Amino acid sequence: MTDIYRDDAPGERRAAVVENGNIVEIHIQRDASWALGECGVGRIDRKTPSGAYVVADDGSTLLLRSKINQPDGARISFEVTREAIAEPGRHKPPEISLRDSPHDPLIGKDALWDARVASLGQSVMNASIADGFDVAIAGESQLGDVSISFQRTKAGLVFDIDGIGDAFAINMVAATEVARLLRLYQVGAMALIDFVSMESKAQRTQIAEAFDAASLADPRPFERTAINGYGMMQVVRARPRPSVLDQLFGTRIAALSDETQGYWLLRAVAQSTGFGTRTVTAQPDVATLLQSERWAAWRGQAVRLAGADMVVVADEKAAGYGHVHVAQS
Template sequence: MAEWLYEAGIGEARAALVENDEIIEARIERDGEGPRIGAILAATLVDAGRGGKGALVALDWPGTPPATLTEVPPATSIGATLIVEVTRMALRERGRDKPARARLAEAGAAIADGPDLRARIAATGAPVVDLRPIDADRLEQAGWSELIDHVRAGHWPFTGGALWVDATPAMLLIDIDGEGNAFALAQAGAKTAAHVIRCCDVGGSIGIDFPSLGGRAERLAIDALVDQYLPQPFERTGVNGFGLMQIIRRRDRPSLIEQVRFDPVATDAGLLLRHAERAVGAGVLQLTARPAVIEHIAGRPEWVDALQKRTGRPVTMIADAEVKGVGHAQ
């Protein structure tokens, strides 16, 4: 039976849906990502847009850029206060960011945060296991670090081939690479691509480049495999004669791929803090990492305070330009 493993880490929360000792869905929720979906906030109209499009509101959420507003009440003036509901979180893309999106809240709606990661996974109905640093590291046993490495490299091997995954501003591109029988490669690639899309919560436009197939029957068989292994809701084209399939999924929060690939410093900081919470020993807990990672942690003293309280150890940090990747805690 599938169950969620949940970890309320320092700087980020993590969750993995695990079935048969394999991570089938993975989620990260970071501090500072802005208001969550479903948040009800006060906002100030800063740009009314034109023709009902392009309106912007400043959200009552410190450090958050203006959000787009889907509609503006007639005769609303610049500077007016509105109550809005966040319908899409801010998104990061290569070379640009997309602002959060909001709509007018229902009349009488109370100011409130949107559901956090713990609440969202509980709402799926699957059991949730809350992990503690002093317990066995079930998240790591299920392959958490290996998963992050695959996301970071954009390389997902499978028997007989591999996927190369690249997040572009237009879409997420998945290339199926390998040797041997093209149909067998396409079948294995379809299953793995569906797993990656589900596991990393990929939304928006997705393109899959399959090897050239022999005919319509084989293309239809690949279509059926995608339908079998990728949970609804989504829309797709069939595999065309050039081996391309396009999938469209709802995109309302950052995918794991976007979080890891577009913010490697935050990714390594989260992993380093995770290692530090589980470090064995007594006395001073020393965190060593490249300067950008140490600066990211040091700039948030509440994280350092939380680490000292959770471990019962004083924390020191060393920035070392020679250290690659996550760094180490000891």
């Protein structure tokens, strides 16, 4: 049985595909970023030999990867063809194409998110999917004596397989689990899997075929190499959106980004109960983000949902991603 869990909060929308009670896909859309298919208006800021950088009306910079005849400063209407992607140490701007009919109504985030959730399935219910982030935050999945650890790099996501006992048995477990994680966190671009090395080419082929079989449930097409004699296999998928890992960690490797901490604190405010003022304690950079003008609308949403005022306190010693305290009034 397949259900769709929807878990929207100020600034961040989540959905999950749930099969037999287990989360198998997580999808996230964040309102601070341009969404795939979203339409907007901006001006050409700087032309390049193969396209142009465009500044949207909200001040963000986007990349057009096709030649354009208009001069610098010209107004254009665009559609997002790839969302912004944060990798360790760097941000890739959203990519856009020119709209053929600039006078058509602009497509916004609400409509795109509703359509995205509807495409996942019909049985939609409001429910938390927070448990689905546990393995992502740990950076490791442990199945008995088999350990599958992973880390983001600029080149892609790297998996390291380890365990106790027979290499073939370890790799068979890992192949299925890696396929599950790639679907769960919607990983695109390149994934490099370092299996425990095996001399037998026939066994390496069996492991690769086990990965293929476990990937059948994932509707996204992919290409892969064979497993070489050193145990390495490369998997490549399209990457129109950032993965859940990209969204959680941003330009960091194994620590939640300031944006993620801010979104999660606003979610905690919105879902809190009681009548007293909500005091949000966060690291200084996160506190600054929460109090910024850009985040004012989401702060307002959180306050309305909580039915109480909210204050933000910066604390360098704040543990985790901070916390929300409800005053006893």
